[in-house]
Amino acid sequence: MIVLQSVTKRYADTAVVDDVSIELGHPGITSVIGANGAGKSTLLSMIGRLLPIDDGTITVDGLDVTTTRGALLARRLAVLRQDNHLTARLTVRDLVAFGRFPHGRGRLGPADRDAIDQAIAYLDLDSVGDRFLDQLSGGQRQRAFLAMTLAQDTHYLLLDEPLNSLDLRHCVQTMRLLRRAADELGKRIVLVLHDINFAAAHSDRIVAMRAGRIHAVGTPTEVITTAVLREVYGLDIAVEEFGGHPMAVYHL
Amino acid sequence: MRGIRATSAALAAGVALTATLAVSSVFVGVADVTPVSLLHGGPDSEAALLLAASRLPRTVALLLAGAASAIAGLIMQMLVRNRFVEPGTTGTTEAAALGLLVVTVGAPGLPLTGKMAVAIGFALLGTALFLLLLRRVPVRSVILVPLIGIMLGSVVGAVTTFFAYRLDLLQTLDTWLTGDFSGVLRGRYELLWVAFAATITAWVAADRLTVAGLGRDFTTNLGMHYGRALTFGVAVVATVASVVVVTVGAIPFLGLVVPNIVRLVLGDNARRAIPWVAVAGAAFVLACDLVGRTVRYPYEIPLGVVVGVVGAAVFLYLLLRSSERVH
Incomplete structure (x- = not known):
């Protein structure tokens, strides 16, 4: 498991990730959602040791990401950012x-x-x-x-906004592919996603962040609700059910 | 695996072409050194002496300097992730020349290896300064990056020129900054083997350089230390640039033109590209040197001038080609 304990990241005086403690990397797909600046990508980057941690610890299967040898960690966890x-x-x-x-x-x-x-x-x-x-x-x-x-x-796969700059067809293909990799290959995937409906349709677990903190954690049905989305995005969004998945109707 | 045999065959052809150029290079010159005169005169003849003391050293120096400079250019381009940089457009060469000037004035008695070490130190600092500047420039425009390097190089060069002028060393400075092989003799070029050795280590660690060329995050994900790979690459570049400046003088555009042409065909995989860049760099320098020696025979045009003219033209072409693609 990926275990975060009181993890904090500051830029100047602002904490972008503020005292976050959470376990990630359950079987299947976990999606991290939240508004811009909520700290999603920063959190992912710190787990992938792409950014230094200011406070707290992160371990992957018991290995501290700041002290473990790079190659050893690279056999457990792969992380992909979009600035390739x-x-x-x-x-x-x-x-x-x-x-x-x-x-x-x-x-x-x-x-x-x-x-x-x-x-x-x-x-x-x-x-x-x-x-x-x-x-x-x-x-x-x-x-x-x-x-x-x-x-x-690797056991764990972290992807930062994998749907960025892809058209609709490729978005759907990518999400289905990740679902297949999770189911068939046993990959434990953590995604940062902007589109909450893709997150709702394909994830086993959703983590909603707000202002550097974890606001809600749970199954899509538990997290994708009008109440949570109002807190996270500051919008009143109707949530309908479609084929067993909650779908947020935010285009109207 | 497809294409490996074809690539090896092409590389063999490239090596053969370079060897032909090298042999021609040995037998071009004012004095009568030909296979016939060598056979006639035997091992103690004037021709044999000239061959061993001047002609062979010159050709070997051309091969080593050409191959090493081209590889240094390739490494620089990968590390900076910009196709238009080489030691001459990142302040590295100018910093090495400044180092040489400092050591020439401050410790004139130092042996050549000591002077080289000082030049390498300055070249490292100059390149590090360039990389620091790049980090501070927010816009990562393809053209802006080499411009910053050229500006930095000009500033360092201006300082060097000022002191060289005051100390009456302008002519010495000129020999460092204009590649010229006419003065290469036995005993005065052997440091180039150091540059060659540096490029061999680069080939051994080629995969690390390729990975580092894909960026810090990419490198970290694969469990590699990005800073270490960067430092290693910069050290190779600084060594090569300094040794070339110390022994034969800077060869402009070489590190720019050759890797770019190889890259168009073979791509960015350093392990695959380095042998090609070495062979092409050597061949290019040999050919330009032959031109410089024959165009106004029996006089010579310095190699730096010939390479500069040809290189600038190819550089311009690559530049225009890239801007066509961008827009």
Whole structure:
């Protein structure tokens, strides 16, 4: 499990993440929602040791993220932010192969090659394996980075706004794919999502943040309610049920 | 695995072309050194002496400096994540020259290796300053990055020129900043092997450089220490740039043109690109040197001038090409 204890992150005098204690990384998909500046991405980045923690501790399966050796942690937890260098002229296969880096320090054995092939096949990238990333569509590129994290073969997968700058079709495909990876491969996925309906439809657990603190935690039905959304977003949003999922009607 | 055999064949062809250029380079010059004169004269002839003392050292120096400078350019481009930087557009070369000036004035008795060490120190500081400046500039425009480096280089260069002028060392400064191989003799180029060794370590650690080129977050996710990879890469670049300045003088645009052309075909994977960049860099320098030696034979045009003209043209082309793509 990923355990956060009194975690705080400050920029100047403002606490962006304020004394947060929570357990994350339950089986399936956990989505973190909240308004801009609520501290979602900062929280995710601190778990992935991409940002230093000002106060408190974060452990992943008992390993403290600030002191554990990088490679050891990289075999437990993969983290993907959206500022990936998209103009990189790497082939898809090269990129996915880097996912094996924490396992073999760059030397690829037969097991590594199998993992790479499987990740590429799982994300349906066989036909573009030898293409450069800068020649792919946004959706394909997103899948290539996901394939890398699959090859990394970690228990936990943290994704910061994986639906950013994807069109509707690719959003749906990505969410279904993550659902499949959680169900079939046993990945424990933590997402930062802006679209609360995607979160409601595909998550097992939802964490709602407000002003650097955890405001609500629970199943989609427990968290996606008019009362919680009013607190979190400051809007009165009707919530309907559709196919067993709560759906927030916020476009009207 | 597809294409590996074809790539190896192409690389072999590239090596063969470079070898041909190297052999031509050995036999071009005012004095009569030809395979025939060597065979006739035997090992003690004037031709044999010239070959060992001047011609071979020059060709080896060209090969080493060409390969190492091109690789330094590639590393710089990956670490800064910008295709238009090389030691000459990041203040590295100018900082190395300033270091040389300081040590020439302050400790003239120091052996060449000591001077080189001081130059490397200054080059490291100059490059670090450039990277710090980049961190403070909010706009990450592709063109702005090398402009900042060129501005930094100009400031450092102006300081260097001022003191060189005051101390009557302008001519010495000029030999550092204009690559010229006409003075290469046995005993005066061997430091270039240090640059070559530095690029070999870069090849060994190529994957780390590629990963670091994909950014801090990406590197951290794979369990690698970003700062360490960056420091290592900058150290290689500073070493190569300093050694080249100390021994033969800066070769402008080389580190820019060669990696960019290789990159268009092979992409950003350093492990794959480095052998190609080395071979292409060596071939490019050899060819430019041959041109410089034959265009107004028996006189010579310094290599830095020839590479500068050809390199600037290719650079301009790449620049226009990229802006076409952006808009």
